[in-house]
Amino acid sequence: MQLVLIIALIIGIADANTLSVCPNGWIAYEGSCYLFGHEDNPMTFTAAEQYCRQHGGGHLIHVENVQENAFIKDQLRERKPIHWWLGITDEETEGIWKWFDDDSVATYTDFQPDDHETLDQDCLIFTSVYDFRWADVQCSYKCPPICEIRSEHIEPGVVG
Ligand SMILES: [Ca+2]
Numbered sequence: 001m002q003l004v005l006i007i008a009l010i011i012g013i014a015d016a017n018t019l020s021v022c023p024n025g026w027i028a029y030e031g032s033c034y035l036f037g038h039e040d041n042p043m044t045f046t047a048a049e050q051y052c053r054q055h056g057g058g059h060l061i062h063v064e065n066v067q068e069n070a071f072i073k074d075q076l077r078e079r080k081p082i083h084w085w086l087g088i089t090d091e092e093t094e095g096i097w098k099w100f101d102d103d104s105v106a107t108y109t110d111f112q113p114d115d116h117e118t119l120d121q122d123c124l125i126f127t128s129v130y131d132f133r134w135a136d137v138q139c140s141y142k143c144p145p146i147c148e149i150r151s152e153h154i155e156p157g158v159v160g
């Protein structure tokens with residue numbers, strides 16, 4: 001009985017910590033908070049970016065490195081949707097992939113093995129077909145967003 005109480009306390013403390021870092025419903029990892037969309041609400045790239053701005057003032061996810069990518073893939077393997085938006089496009093210059101939040105050229109990428117230089121496919125999704133490596137699609141394609149906000153950018157009113 002005491003053990004159960006101690007475990008409950010530990011879980012309670014962990015919950016409290018998460019809530020103090022990220023808004024309700026968001027998942028914390030390495031200084032960022034992530035919000036995963038729902039399979040019953042797929043949207044175009046533009047609508048997905050708007051969705052993220054309206055929810056906590058974030059952007060579609062910007063994947064900085066292999067660790068962040070691996071964390072997100074683990075999350076996606078446990079969820080239903082097979083495709084998810086990344087916040088990146090090569091709309092400006094074909095083959096030059098730029099992150100939407102800060103306009104930086106991608107240094108870390110995880111393209112699925114076939115092409116990622118198709119003229120009419122300027123947006124990227126995580127796809128379960130390649131164990132959630134990245135594939136290019138038309139930006140008018142519809143799938144759920146993954147939103148990201150850096151913890152330090154969270155507006156005080158938003159924190160759960
Ligand atoms: Ca990131």
Ligand SMILES: [Ca+2]
Pocket residue numbers: 090091094095116117118119120121122123136
């Ligand atoms: Ca393209």
